[in-house]
Ligand SMILES: Cc1ncc(COP(=O)(O)O)c(C=O)c1O
């Protein structure tokens with residue numbers, strides 16, 4: 113049977129069971145679980161779907177409370193299993209379906225019995241009670257008194273399901289092609305942007321980045337056995353920004369479809385936000401505008417928005433100048449602001465924290481080290497871990513470290529001053545050019561995240577960050593300079609004994625090293641003033657001559673301790 117015919121048959125049996133449910137429930141919200149994550153066919157061969165769909169103790173109790181409705185829901189779930197299993201079986205048999213993955217998702221969603229989770233904007237004023245709140249469909253970046261906004265989830269609704277339920281659901285979705293749950297971000301949809309229609313989502317199946325076990329670097333450099341690098345730069349546009357941008361551009365897509373006056377999406381950038389924004393907007397057919405500080409980003413980063421068709425303004429200022437301008441422009445024109453000042457971005461970025469817990473089988477690490485610039489990401493990590501804790505998925509928080517370049521260290525200065533006063537600075541040039549930021553918009557969020565996670569701020573000089581990146585590269589990584597900042601912070605904290613040899617530690621690598629080859633070439637060519645390049649490994653130029661090649665090999669291998677006789 114063709115996939116569509118099977119789907120129609122399954123759908124009609126599903127519809128029959130749903131009709132009854134609607135008759136008793138009429139216009140009421142359904143509140144029972146759907147276990148959507150268990151429907152796909154991975155386990156189909158080993159176990160019956162009914163077994164896999166067995167709800168948790170809490171959920172079973174809730175179902176018992178709603179007797180009539182619960183029976184119908186179980187039927188609906190069973191039919192949904194049948195539906196997706198039918199499609200999956202056809203795919204397995206090599207049959208072609210004229211349905212796209214979005215069509216399949218749409219059919220399933222139409223027949224799902226949904227728990228409706230909600231999220232809204234509230235002012236980011238921790239500890240201050242307020243009734244101010246806004247729909248996520250509003251174009252808004254700040255509260256009435258000018259504070260930043262935060263996306264607040266209906267935690268009571270989410271807490272109706274226990275930690276085991278969420279772990280099972282998220283684990284069941286990992287890395288598939290089911291729209292949109294195969295994405296590392298959208299696999300956590302209920303915790304991110306629960307109300308968006310799957311059809312409106314703009315995703316590149318982002319997230320699910322690997323945790324690199326830094327075996328040699330950990331052991332040989334730091335005497336550590338449990339050191340990991342979360343490779344957020346192994347992504348579509350080469351940085352962690354994809355995680356937040358899928359959420360923001362999806363929400364814009366939804367707002368445009370609802371008739372909101374959004375003509376384009378814009379950002380100021382040091383190169384990674386602009387790349388992600390341009391790619392996601394290009395995928396959705398939405399115009400993108402990026403403000404870049406002239407001559408202050410890498411060539412690879414510059415060419416990304418150009419290639420994706422964004423309007424690129426190269427402005428003779430630094431990032432902070434670009435940020436001021438884009439805020440003024442977006443206040444005047446129907447251009448939606450995509451920087452992390454916009455709290456939607458952080459909802460996507462927080463999935464990297466959830467993913468880390470998931471990758472360790474839901475055991476939380478001791479330390480997480482994040483390089484910081486505009487400071488949205490350190491708060492996103494805090495929020496992700498905190499949500500895992502609040503929803504019973506982990507039992508404690510990790511300690512967070514924010515690592516800054518010494519040339520752009522306003523947070524470090526505030527930390528050293530006991531958090532008493534924060535003062536923006538004029539950031540000096542740094543090889544970690546994406547964090548050359550002196551007036552971070554998320555300063556309040558960052559201070560909150562660090563003070564509530566027993567956090568630390570560390571800094572790294574240009575030599576320290578370039579050396580750390582190069583030394584770790586020697587053990588198989590290919591680090592960007594921002595990851596170098598985080599690695600240098602790790603080395604310092606380890607040498608001071610703050611981080612112990614057996615502490616499970618995760619360094620967050622925020623971008624791919626291939627975006628920053630200019631600085632790597634300069635380092636390995638020993639061309640950087642005031643930097644000794646201790647780990648430089650320049651190429652050796654040799655004429656086309658067997659004897660000369662042999663001489664070089666003898667000399668070099670000898671130097672490296674591998675004598676050739
Ligand atoms: C590669 C890279 N690392 C780290 C950061 C710092 O992130 P945040 O601005 O959220 O602090 C940025 C951007 O600022 C970045 O592009």
Ligand SMILES: N[C@@H](CCOP(=O)(O)O)C(=O)O
Nearest residue numbers: 381382383384385451452486
């Ligand atoms: N590194 C960022 C700087 C802007 O940060 P954002 O998270 O506020 O967009 C970039 O790549 O532009």
